[in-house]
Amino acid sequence: MKEKIKLEFTQFKLLLRSVPGWLTALFVMSVFAMNILANKSISLPVSWLALDCGIIVSWFAFLAMDTVTRRFGPKGATQLSIVAICFNLLFCLIFFACSKIGGIWGESAVEGSENIINNALDNTIGGTWYVVLGSTVAFVASAVINNFTNWGTGRLFRKKSDGAVAYIVTAYVSTAVAQFADNLIFALIVSLNFFGWTILQCVTCALTGMIAELLFEVVFSFLGYKICQKWKKEGVGKEYLDFVASSKIANAEIKATE
Template sequence: MNRIKTEVKEVGVLLRSIPSLTMTLFIVSVITMNLLANKSINLPFSFMALDCGIVVSWLSFLCMDVITKHFGPKAATQASLVAVLVNLGMCLVFFLASKIPGVWGESYVEGSEAIINGALDGTIGGTWYVLFGSTIAFIVSAIVNNYTNSMLGKISNNNSNFKSYAFRSYVSTGIGQFCDNLTFALIVSHQFFGWTLVQCVVCAFTGMIVETLCEVIFSYPGFKILQNWQKNKVGREYFEYMKESSR
């Protein structure tokens, strides 16, 4: 019980230390990523599969990489779990909203109102296996990404320049995204939608490539944010708390 109280207090200090805009973008990206994942992307080959979640999923990993570099992998993982809990809470809100009797504005198509309205309710309300799969996949990928990023930082000769930051971010994001996509595909797509193992692996690899490219594009702004944090000594309360608690 004392350990739980300590962890909760530690997370509280961490959330006060991470700039609110970063944490807000992180949580919003996790929520929207799961909503957008309901829409698949048409691709020219049947063995390839992608969903619209890739539009924002890179932002989640960018936030994790910046938090990992500044606060450490444990802090980034704790922030990820907070984002997961908020997402679960919002999923409950969406589910309850989908059960409220009413009509969606986009369902006003003559002769198809009931079908479209039901489809929109189903999309917003979600299904348990998709939520379960996406939650497990994100937690696994967050742990893999954060600790891989930290490990690469330890073996780097110079952690203060962009080259080092980019290297650890690109590699950890690629590995983390592959784990995320593959875990979700195996839990949900393979079991419930009949995907073959080849489709699961190809989907995971394709998603990894696309989302790592997004990380490449936006990594420099992430690095500048990190430099600003270091310059302004962001997180001083957290570092002092961790130093004191380790004695």
């Protein structure tokens, strides 16, 4: 057991070193930013579509997971997603602490409305426990769904698994399924219990939100494909992939001796 844990930890550290730093940084930032931006709804000309500003960056989180899954596998992408959500929770805690510190926000300097605006800004920055809980559970679940759906769909393309068609199809399918799950889980945890939504409203919101977010994937999926091709050409992550292959052999040997 100790040897297995040691192998897993070594593999995890190697993953963090192997995934390009710029992608990890942007991934973490997008996960945190989409939760902050979700506090602002988007005014739309139709009543049946409900979107928030989190959609502006949420697409990148799923694009990042697709590219990491394609190169490093679903396990690596899921581990990176957990790292991102841990950083998100850390910054949520920091922002919550800052919201409790006495003081005046610069934007609240409006005569007669200082306290109202200041409290509103504190509440926005500090967040609400059930929103943080809902978004965390929803993202972790959708990350697992996205990564393994992407990997599973990719296995259907045996002859041209590295082709553009294979990447685009797997990205569309995994993003659609995972985004729907993400929206639905959040709605069932938060909107249903705290905002008085019905089940139908939760499902409708999840579906329409998924369609809107999928449009971003359609626009940027080719960028993800080119990144994967560049990584493969440059041998990005080769050390990690070689270690994973050797770890499977080592785990099999450990299991045989138990």
